[in-house]
Amino acid sequence: MVTDLNTALWNTIAMFLTFCIFSFLYKDNPFYKIAEHIVVGVSAGYFAVILYWNGLVPKLWDPVFKQGKWYYLIPGILGVMMWTRFSKKYSWISRLSIAFYMGIATGVAVPLYVQNYVIRQLSSTMLPVHFQNTTGIFNLLIIIGVLCALIYFFFSKEHKGAMGSAAKVGIWTLMVGFGAGFGVTVMGRVSLLIDRVIFLRNYFDSFFTWFIKYIL
Amino acid sequence: MELVGTEQCSVPTDKKMKRHLLCKICVLIFLLIFLFAIDSFAQGTETQSTSWFNKDRLNVLLFLVLFFAFVLFFINQAKKGKSLFVRKIPGLDAVEEAVGRATEMGKPILYISGIEDMDNIQTVASMIILGNVAKMVATYDIPLLVPICRPFVVPVAEESVRQGYMSAGRPDAYKKDNIRYISDEQFAYTAGVNGIMLRERPAANLMFGSFYAESLVMAETGFSTGAIQVAGTANIHQLPFFVVACDYTLIGEELFAASAYLSREPKLLGSLKGSDLAKLVIIIILVIGVILETFGVTRFTKWFFVQ
């Protein structure tokens, strides 16, 4: 891992920052504050630069000036209009850009939500129910679960009587789902921690090798 | 314009008319340019289709038209003054409770709108809730802190909060500096929010929007500061963590129902009713589909399959 002094120095900084963040588990402290404030500045700068080179240049600059697609100036102008927010008097102009953005975003979303979230889920829940094998019975359970959980999401009726019981089964189903979601995630999160611990192990490994080789 | 507010009409009517005309002409010219652009530049696209309707998507269209009709019908009903019942949603009652508690303690309220941009509808819903929360907070003199992850959300959040303060008649209490951009990066943002939680000690953390892995980091840090926490998201994979670590959680659709519930505005409540009716239709279709499928009729199910 430690191949040259440059990398060694960088890795030491990385190791130090790793410990800074871990120290937060004990309590808030100046080391965590250092790491926190640095990463806020660095990441904001990183994103600004990346957005410029990987966003603005290929999406606006190149089409307009290299490929002659002048009509890409229109979103460019709308983008510049966002900057009127720096002025009190003209800040209303930025609302036009916001309006375009919101219109496009919501318009694109509507059919996609209906397709992916409503109709697709609906069609894949239309399962055959039978009692020949477990699949048919499980299908029935899935359908009951979906129906009850949907009933839980009714807002304009009081959850009383039959509807109340169905809503109750619905919330139980939801809770089973959440428990499962929680349990499944633990493995992934522990993997992340293992990754960091292995980073530290490798760092100290190579550090001690180097230490023994050159100092002793 | 139906929303309550401090709207002023200082422009004389005929001048206003002229402006209206001007704006319509502008839009017309703009659309013409737009259509011209389409005609002459549509060659570079991936698909070279010349058909004018995608028949595979008829099911989506029908559902959408039905849904539009439901929502608009009930909004109309509400406008006519028909009263609409909405069941209790504990998570949303808790928002008011949280604001009340923060006021008692004289501590700030922290509002986190998730880490996605305005093109995610959850962020849009979150901004609408933010407006309602701002309205609640405005009357008491406690700061409403809104750290933000995406630059484009900043102006929208500013407008929502300002609008909320104005609706409550307290435009003077609005502080722009409390709405801060932190970082686009998920965990840099999380680090910043953690910092705010620990140093400014908000009495209430409201987290509504699209959250990812950072949900639990924020909720656990918030818990350790003793804040009352209400969260809501439609991202299923994060719901378990909010349910476990927060005092109240809005599950999925409840997040979208929040604006109607909090504002109690009849028109918005109408849309809730509309979407309930749509749910009823879905349940009926589902039952029919299951019965047909059980008896081996698969055409119905197939018709619902979208590519």
Added chain:
Amino acid sequence: MNFYERLMQLDRRWVYLGVAIAVTIPVLFPFKVPVYVTPEAKSVYDFVENTKPGEIIFLAIDYDPNAMAELHPMAKAIMRQCFSKGIKLLISALSQNGPGMAEQLISEISKEYNKKNGVDYVYLGYKPYFAIVMLAMGQNFRIPFPTDYYGNPLDSLPMMDGVRNYDDVKCVISIVAGNIADYWINYANGRYKVKVALGVTGVMSADYYPFLQSGQIFGLLGGLKGASEYERLTKQEGVATEGMSIQTVAHLVIIGFIVIGNIGFFMSKKNKVKR
């Protein structure tokens, strides 16, 4: 506060310490735990085992470096199994930040088995809009990828001789983080009927069981667990097997804390009733 109440309200830092120890000790002093092999992992393994030498499997490396910890071991195990059996690999990388990482992985493993680019494997690389790429590959691999990652025309590569589209590969195995997986199922399997197996992150795995049930995918590897099962099946114990021992201890510790909390809860409730 009595003992049980205290048990119920341990300072969270004790929990943190528990987790830290659970993870650190196995990293410093590795040991092995037995792995239970699930049928969904076994079916991927069996499929590859039953593939004849010289036949082609399509391997899609569709993840970014930040999913490396979980998915790299899987990709390695599958590549090793294929190369050692003389199966040829056609490899793509459809995740935006993945191609460089995939290239490193391929050159590392191919060196181990002395396999040659163009003869024993072909690395197609990355093209944006994965859905369109998948559909186009159903027609011909040469539409989205006229050349391979290194710029060689596909027609100049001996392995690609007579290989046109999905019909000429035995199956698609996608090691994937994110929604690209859905498109392999809907497009590659749904439209072009090629057999698809997935290796996904632990968090995603729950979402893909239904596809297994409906037969849209023939096998599924989930997270580090799936990788360790595969390592076990192919008898090459690597990072995932080591990782699983840490996972096991960490899970035990977390479960232990849950049990402690509940003991505290029930006992203190009991005590209150008595009083």
Added chain:
Amino acid sequence: MRRQLPIFIVFIAGIFMIIQYFIPHQSFEFIYEYAMDWIIIIGIFAMLLGLWSLTRASVSKVQTKAPGWGFSVMTLFGLALMLFLGFYQGNKSIAEGTHFMDLFWYIYTPIQATMFSLLAFYIASAAYRAFKARTILATILLVTALIIMLRLIPLGPISGINQWLASWILTVPNMAAKRAIWIGVGLGATATCLKIIFGIERAYMGKD
């Protein structure tokens, strides 16, 4: 005009994008791609607003010597350094091996990865705190999570049964819960979009 025009634009753009979905004609395909670029481009220009907001907050902290102002200097320094390194060599500045990427790999990445890994601790503490059999709902949550977690632990002969139970939970009740939530989310999100497009919900745009 200041108030009407934006509402009008939202309406036109929204309806247009909905219609576009149903028309496979190449010119509409083109509009879709073009419109998506609009969103991206407008979003990029908004970055300056974000940077301004961040800088202003930090500078005012430094100016007023608010507690912890020294840390704000670090934020400003990190930001300025990144911006300088990202631009001073033109478009070569962000290639692998530059100082810009060094900062990315050795400062940003380790902090980001470590923040992420804190979740291993938090997931444990959250489980310890919340998974107590207080109510029926909490018990359901606790039991399912335990069954799923035990999947990873070699239990000898019970392993097979637990494995089966875990995959049953994942494929049956878990699936049902997800589908119901998705359908609800789909309806809620669509309704929210409609309210935006029809100008019923408009406070986000301000109105003076």
